[in-house]
Every structure is written in structure tokens, then in C-alpha cells.
Amino acid sequence: MRRLLRARLLVPAGVAAGVAAAGLLTFTPAAQAGTAPSGSSSSASSLHASTASASVAPTTSGAAGSASAKAAGINPVTLPSSYIAPGEALFAANCASCHGTDAVGTSRAPNLQGLGAGTIDFWVSTGRMPLADPTEQAVRKPPRFNALQTLEIAAYVQSFTPGVGVPIYHVNLSQANLAQGQSLFTLNCAACHTITGAGDALADGAFAPSLHVATPTQIIEAIRTGPGNMPHFSAGNITNAQARDIVAYVHEVIQHPTNRGGFGLGGNGPVAEGFVALLIGVGGLLLVAFWIGERA
Ligand code: HEC
Numbered sequence: 001m002r003r004l005l006r007a008r009l010l011v012p013a014g015v016a017a018g019v020a021a022a023g024l025l026t027f028t029p030a031a032q033a034g035t036a037p038s039g040s041s042s043s044a045s046s047l048h049a050s051t052a053s054a055s056v057a058p059t060t061s062g063a064a065g066s067a068s069a070k071a072a073g074i075n076p077v078t079l080p081s082s083y084i085a086p087g088e089a090l091f092a093a094n095c096a097s098c099h100g101t102d103a104v105g106t107s108r109a110p111n112l113q114g115l116g117a118g119t120i121d122f123w124v125s126t127g128r129m130p131l132a133d134p135t136e137q138a139v140r141k142p143p144r145f146n147a148l149q150t151l152e153i154a155a156y157v158q159s160f161t162p163g164v165g166v167p168i169y170h171v172n173l174s175q176a177n178l179a180q181g182q183s184l185f186t187l188n189c190a191a192c193h194t195i196t197g198a199g200d201a202l203a204d205g206a207f208a209p210s211l212h213v214a215t216p217t218q219i220i221e222a223i224r225t226g227p228g229n230m231p232h233f234s235a236g237n238i239t240n241a242q243a244r245d246i247v248a249y250v251h252e253v254i255q256h257p258t259n260r261g262g263f264g265l266g267g268n269g270p271v272a273e274g275f276v277a278l279l280i281g282v283g284g285l286l287l288v289a290f291w292i293g294e295r296a
């Protein structure tokens, strides 16, 4: 009788332990925070989101003035010089007709030299360039180029003026202050993009677009470069730490306003969700196991 009881307890306990271990592995913050596995990035924008981190060759490094930037989690990315040659070919085929050879500009489109890789990356990764109709405000559309090609074009244009202009940044949001980001957003951005980031019409047929799709890298690039009718904010207006807080607010609050799973669970993210899944899942399994055991 005792042995029977022990066996009946051991089996469900083993099952529960296995499920708990699997659950913990699946729900560890590290697994959640990791960048998308490179093979699974189906859309170019998710590719773009992950390039700045590990998968592609560019490294964050000590470029000019980066010490404070680094401390604030805004890290300039150095593009390898091997990107320049393929970038030149892509530029010649897709951009030079308007922006001219060597990107110096033509009567159709502005000079790009000295704007920096970040400016090129913003316009190309958001699909604004290449432009179809030069008379209208460039709008976000599915990008023509993949993440690597975009970086190659940026490296080529940057090669004319090394170190000049806005670099491409990798943004680390782990130290960000969302409350600070919210008040800075309200102060500096909401007038045009609205408080919910939905975007709005501006004067003369221009409009401030929705902020619901831009990646953290694109958001910092927009802040620092000021595309089209948007003013640019230098580090004198908005410090790197403040920019990081704004990016975090846009990325984590504006872009994820509702709780996708149905319950917020205090907004604590995957850890809380993982524990609830564990409790409900393991609890349910235990009940089933005991029920089966009872009947056997
Ligand atoms: C059909 C002509 C055309 C083509 C092709 C084109 N552009 Fe442009 N580009 C423009 C015009 C016009 C503007 C100015 C638009 C504006 O300010 O809204 C512009 C603006 C830009 C800007 C912003 C410049 C600034 O001062 O902020 C960048 C960066 C840029 N283009 C990069 C590119 C790249 C890279 C390519 C190739 C992938 C490309 N463009 C292809 C016409 C073109």
C-alpha cells in the first residue's frame, strides 16, 4: 500500500519537475531578451532591429565622443571598411541617378556627404529611400534593401567624410528611465506625433507619422538627424541619456500600450508571465496526474 502510494506520488512529481525545468528554461529573461535568431527574421525591419546587436559584423567602438554616449547606452556602430565596395555598387545602381556620383547631389536631390551613416540608415531602413515620387513627402514603406545592404550603402556614403555626421547607434535600453522618457516625450515630441504616438497632420500638407513601427535605432536616428520637417535634436538639446529614455518610452510604452496576452500581470514582463504559466501549467498537470492515479 505504501509503495503504491509512493509510486503514485513519484510519477506526477517527476512530470511536474520536468515541466517546471522546461518552463524555467523557456521563460528565463535571457531567452526573452535575446535577439531574434538570425534565421527566423522574416521581415527586413526585424532584421534591421537585430543588426545593431550581434549578428552582423559592425562593432560598437570608441568613436569620437562616445564615452558619455556609451554610459548612456547609445553606442555608435563602426561599419567595417569591407562594406564600402558593395555599398558603392548599390548606390550607383539605386541612388546616383538622383543624388549624383559620389553622393554630392544633383538638381533632383540633395548632397548626402557629411550627413553620416545614421542619416543614410534611417532613410533607407525606413523605406523612405529610394524615393519614387520626388514631389511628395518621403514616407515609410517596406524597405527595398535588407539590413546588410543598407549598412553597406551607409558605409559607402560615410566613407567620403569619415567621422562626420550622425553615426548609426546601437541603443541599450536596460538603464532607461521610462518616467523620464514620458515627460521628455510629452515636452519634445507629442506636439507633432501626439501623446499616443499615432501621428498627426502638420501645416502645408506635411504630416508627422505614427511612431508605432520605428525600431530603437531608427528612433534615435530620427531624434539626432531630424528627417524632413522634423527638427533635429543635438546632444545639447536632448542628452544621450535623455534620448535613451525617450527611445525606451516610445519602444516600450507607445509601441506596446496594451497587454498583448490579455492580462498585464503588473507589467513585469516575461518573468511574471513565466511564473504564472508555471503555476497554472504545473498545478493543472498535478491535478490530472492525481486524478489518473486515483482511478487506477
Ligand atoms: C527619385 C530620386 C531619388 C532616388 C532614386 C533616391 N533619392 Fe534620396 N532623396 C531624394 C529627394 C528628392 C530627397 C529630399 C526629400 C525630402 O527631404 O523629403 C532625398 C533625400 C534623401 C536623404 C535625406 C537627405 C537629408 O538632407 O536629410 C537621404 C539620406 C537619401 N535621400 C538617401 C538616398 C539613398 C541612399 C538612395 C538610394 C538607395 C536614394 N536616396 C535614392 C531623391 C531620391
Ligand code: HEC
Residues within 6 Å of the ligand: 126, 128, 137, 138, 139, 140, 185, 188, 189, 190, 191, 192, 193, 202, 206, 207, 208, 209, 210, 211, 212, 213, 214, 218, 219, 222, 223, 227, 228, 229, 230, 231, 233, 246, 250
Ligand atoms: C515639428 C514636428 C515634430 C516634432 C516636434 C518631432 N517630430 Fe518626429 N517627425 C516629424 C515629421 C514631419 C516626420 C516625418 C519626416 C519625413 O519623413 O519627412 C517625423 C518622423 C519621425 C520618426 C520616423 C517614424 C517612422 O517610422 O518612419 C520618428 C521615430 C520620430 N519622428 C520621432 C520623434 C521623437 C522621438 C521626437 C521627440 C524627441 C519627435 N519625433 C519630434 C515631426 C516632428
